[in-house]
Amino acid sequence: MKWIHRKEQDLRDEIRAHLEIEKRERIAAGATAEDAGREARLAFGNPQAIREDVRETWGWSAVERFGQDLRFGLRMLRKAPGWTAAMVATMALGIGLGTAIFSAVYTVLLAPLPYPEPDRILALWPTAGGTAAGRFRVSAALWKHWRENLKHAGPVALTRPVANFNLTGMGAPERLQGARTTFELTAVLAVTPLHGRYFTEQEQLAGARVALLSHAFWVRRFGADAAVVGRKIPLNGEPHEVIGVMPPGYAYPDASFELWTPLYIPAGEFRHGVNHQYLAVARLRPGASIGQVRAEMAAMAPRLARDHPDVYGGRQPVGALVETLADSRSAAVRGALLALMGGAGCLMLTGCLNLALLLVARAAARSREIAVRVALGAGRSRLLRQCMAETLPLGLLGAMAGGLTAWALLRIGRPWLPPDWPGVETLGLHAPVLAFAVAASLATVILASLIPARMAARGGLNEVLGKSSRNVAGGVGARESMVVAQVALAVVLVFGGLLLGRSMAALASVSPGFEAEGVLTMHLAVTRAKYATDPQVAEYYSRMLTRVRSTPGVIDAGIVNRLPLSGLSQNGGAEFEGRDGVVYADWRTATPGYFEAMGIPLKQGRLFTGTDRDGVPPVGLIDETIARRVFGDESPVGKRFRRSAPAGAQQDRWVEIVGVVGHVLSDSLENDFRPQVYWPVSQSTQDRGALVARTAGPPASYGAAIREQIRQLDADQPVYEVRTMREWVARSQRPRSLTTALGSMFGVGALALACLGIYGVISFGAARRLREFGVRLALGAGTGTVGRLVMGQALRLSLAGVAIGLVLCWPASLLLRTMLYGVTSRDLAAWLAAPVLLIGASLLAGLGPALRAARTDPAEVLRAE
Amino acid sequence: MGRDKLEVLQGTLDLLVLRTLQWGPRHGHGIGQMIRARSGEALQVEHGSLYPALHRLERDGSIASEWGVTSNNQRAKFYRLTDAGRKQLAAEESKWKQFVKAMARAMRPQE
Numbered sequence: 001m002k003w004i005h006r007k008e009q010d011l012r013d014e015i016r017a018h019l020e021i022e023k024r025e026r027i028a029a030g031a032t033a034e035d036a037g038r039e040a041r042l043a044f045g046n047p048q049a050i051r052e053d054v055r056e057t058w059g060w061s062a063v064e065r066f067g068q069d070l071r072f073g074l075r076m077l078r079k080a081p082g083w084t085a086a087m088v089a090t091m092a093l094g095i096g097l098g099t100a101i102f103s104a105v106y107t108v109l110l111a112p113l114p115y116p117e118p119d120r121i122l123a124l125w126p127t128a129g130g131t132a133a134g135r136f137r138v139s140a141a142l143w144k145h146w147r148e149n150l151k152h153a154g155p156v157a158l159t160r161p162v163a164n165f166n167l168t169g170m171g172a173p174e175r176l177q178g179a180r181t182t183f184e185l186t187a188v189l190a191v192t193p194l195h196g197r198y199f200t201e202q203e204q205l206a207g208a209r210v211a212l213l214s215h216a217f218w219v220r221r222f223g224a225d226a227a228v229v230g231r232k233i234p235l236n237g238e239p240h241e242v243i244g245v246m247p248p249g250y251a252y253p254d255a256s257f258e259l260w261t262p263l264y265i266p267a268g269e270f271r272h273g274v275n276h277q278y279l280a281v282a283r284l285r286p287g288a289s290i291g292q293v294r295a296e297m298a299a300m301a302p303r304l305a306r307d308h309p310d311v312y313g314g315r316q317p318v319g320a321l322v323e324t325l326a327d328s329r330s331a332a333v334r335g336a337l338l339a340l341m342g343g344a345g346c347l348m349l350t351g352c353l354n355l356a357l358l359l360v361a362r363a364a365a366r367s368r369e370i371a372v373r374v375a376l377g378a379g380r381s382r383l384l385r386q387c388m389a390e391t392l393p394l395g396l397l398g399a400m401a402g403g404l405t406a407w408a409l410l411r412i413g414r415p416w417l418p419p420d421w422p423g424v425e426t427l428g429l430h431a432p433v434l435a436f437a438v439a440a441s442l443a444t445v446i447l448a449s450l451i452p453a454r455m456a457a458r459g460g461l462n463e464v465l466g467k468s469s470r471n472v473a474g475g476v477g478a479r480e481s482m483v484v485a486q487v488a489l490a491v492v493l494v495f496g497g498l499l500l501g502r503s504m505a506a507l508a509s510v511s512p513g514f515e516a517e518g519v520l521t522m523h524l525a526v527t528r529a530k531y532a533t534d535p536q537v538a539e540y541y542s543r544m545l546t547r548v549r550s551t552p553g554v555i556d557a558g559i560v561n562r563l564p565l566s567g568l569s570q571n572g573g574a575e576f577e578g579r580d581g582v583v584y585a586d587w588r589t590a591t592p593g594y595f596e597a598m599g600i601p602l603k604q605g606r607l608f609t610g611t612d613r614d615g616v617p618p619v620g621l622i623d624e625t626i627a628r629r630v631f632g633d634e635s636p637v638g639k640r641f642r643r644s645a646p647a648g649a650q651q652d653r654w655v656e657i658v659g660v661v662g663h664v665l666s667d668s669l670e671n672d673f674r675p676q677v678y679w680p681v682s683q684s685t686q687d688r689g690a691l692v693a694r695t696a697g698p699p700a701s702y703g704a705a706i707r708e709q710i711r712q713l714d715a716d717q718p719v720y721e722v723r724t725m726r727e728w729v730a731r732s733q734r735p736r737s738l739t740t741a742l743g744s745m746f747g748v749g750a751l752a753l754a755c756l757g758i759y760g761v762i763s764f765g766a767a768r769r770l771r772e773f774g775v776r777l778a779l780g781a782g783t784g785t786v787g788r789l790v791m792g793q794a795l796r797l798s799l800a801g802v803a804i805g806l807v808l809c810w811p812a813s814l815l816l817r818t819m820l821y822g823v824t825s826r827d828l829a830a831w832l833a834a835p836v837l838l839i840g841a842s843l844l845a846g847l848g849p850a851l852r853a854a855r856t857d858p859a860e861v862l863r864a865e
Numbered sequence: 866m867g868r869d870k871l872e873v874l875q876g877t878l879d880l881l882v883l884r885t886l887q888w889g890p891r892h893g894h895g896i897g898q899m900i901r902a903r904s905g906e907a908l909q910v911e912h913g914s915l916y917p918a919l920h921r922l923e924r925d926g927s928i929a930s931e932w933g934v935t936s937n938n939q940r941a942k943f944y945r946l947t948d949a950g951r952k953q954l955a956a957e958e959s960k961w962k963q964f965v966k967a968m969a970r971a972m973r974p975q976e
Contacts, residue, residue: 010942013932013940013942014893014916014941014942015916017892017939017940017941017942018892018893018894018912018941020939020940021892021894021935021937021939021941022894024937024939043912044912045911045912045913046913049913050912050913050916050917053913053914053916053917054916054917054920056917057917057920057921057924058920058924
């Protein structure tokens, strides 16, 4: 407003100066000073009116004009509610889906980690055989080697993410997700506790009984009371001093962790090749680059192989994968996310083309009006401005609808997201995400409105006014190519959706190796301070199972150290007496009743029984895969196996194979990583496990009764993650369910949009040729001929689109390759079904206009001219 | 104002202003006088048209203005031609010549 004030003052000065100059001239010509002033004013005219006219030319009125156009645009939207609804629905679909996907991409791939200089925090992973395929965990010895030899990165912190803490003796028992870490972690992440302090090197080396709490746990359990620092809390039956509380946002290794304690590493563990169970993170030293660290690691590998030939020598020299912590966190989902983003982008483009088609249709209807405006002197920029003003409200409406759709999608979709997706808890409509929604919708509308504006500005007056209203086609070619593009995009999206859907279907027929139906599971960890010896733990389990089995409706129950498909695993080598080689297998310990409860079939020999206890000859089970691989046609029963250990280390005892059980998919239904070997819990005790119970009725309804049995046995026993086995199976498939659902949505959405586009263009084209049809019918053509003419256009458009789409399917199938299961990117069914679906849908869309054209009454049409 | 004085034709004022400024910067009053003088006192420029035209031309970038002092040491706002204005002048001039020719032909008495 200041600017307008200055201009106003300037104008007054200018007029005053003018009058002064003229007065001086009149005086020079002989008038008196008084007359000269009056005459000058008279000659000048009404300054008020002149000022008014001048003001008109200033930019201010341009703003006003834009406001008028805006109001006009709103009026147009209100006048055509159906048209407006179609536009807004299209945008809600395209922008909403795009925004929801982008918000996932943002939180997982783009949002920075909540630590200072996050791109200087490195995750270090050992690799074997020079392949960077998997991210393997690091051993204490390797960490020590890196820590002492890396010059460009440091400090290097080590974390054991699997550490359980039973919080007991403070009301309801609770199991906490905790990690043990070295003292360097706080320096690597550069985060200091909100209250209190992190533990020191001395405390770490001594394995001091101190603990740091996560912010969420502190708020939940201690009501955000800072006085908790210094208090002692009982963890696993031993008092631990709370020495600090971490700030909100601190989430290492991930947001589920609630507690951190010092990592005590026994001196005997610093041996290469044992206990690959740790995570290593390091901070880049000032001035160093990630490339330098990679070079250092590469230089280290041959030396390690030379010094430890039995572990790293031969075909598998140890290398290291060095990446930023953020990359490491998102590595597993990046491919899927980018593919989804590509799909969402294609869908948004299809939607954009639809908007453009609708706008072009309207512009064509108004082309006479626009031509008249051009003839009356409306400039190109003026026309463009008007076009924008009319579509701007539409863009904002679309952004709003898209934002709401995205919000709803996120709300609905969030529980379906796999919980181990990094940053999933912060998923939402963040500012960058909202900016994306608004920018996308405005870009869509403006792009879509530029096409008709350009067409209008190009078409000369004569061209438009010279034609009768019926002939005003308004860029038929442009429209047809837009529809072809839509069909092509739809083919790609339908094809992708089909591939994903077929993968899901293939997966549905995969048997996990157990009977998931009718099984309830729950996790528990024994407090070692209470049950100190292995026989005590085994005895405790046995009493617990007796109680659980006595619950009415429970058919059988057992305990296993790691539940299949729960995401937890324990594995290593197994070697067989008298046979060469090591089989990499899941190490499982189970109680009697586990196989019966889970429905894992016995193939040979016998299962574990109550007589397999401590002090009697040790036994074990193997699965059918190992039986076949190691023993072939021979019966494995009576043979012996043991855990494999490096030469020179203490060797495990041999156990006798008493039976062969069915093979189980324990990591995922999609990948079969390892076979299984089993020991009885009574002879190979672990203090953490999962209880499984087969029930007569719906398993979920037995949760309370079984928990009550356990509570009666030991009121301090925490039980967590009470879920049916069916639920575990579904959870393991969540990422695929999600991508498949989205992929199908993209396909269906694109199909619908393409149909709309074809319908619009065909029916418009048919309306234009109504006169021609009338003439043809009058001259004796059958109604079928006319209908065929219209359908022919639909077929021509869809065939062109399908041809282009099929070419684009090839790169799309390569992008999807990692997300497929049971089908390949050469899947014939998808390659055939996508074009057939599109052509069928196009013909369907063309049917309405064709029938209408065939019903043309020649007399009426010809008279109307 | 005499009877033989002509109103400036709609649309030609811009051309006249640009043409006038070709000889150098001038203030509003000066431009008006110059047009009158060069047209042999035949063209009368209303101030009510002149000032809006000047401001419009300035907005479009054809002319620029700045405050200065006249030879009589009086303060005034001086307008001058910009490069864009020079181009516009050339274009408008040739258009104008075509227009005049066309008018002359059209107004020729019928044979």
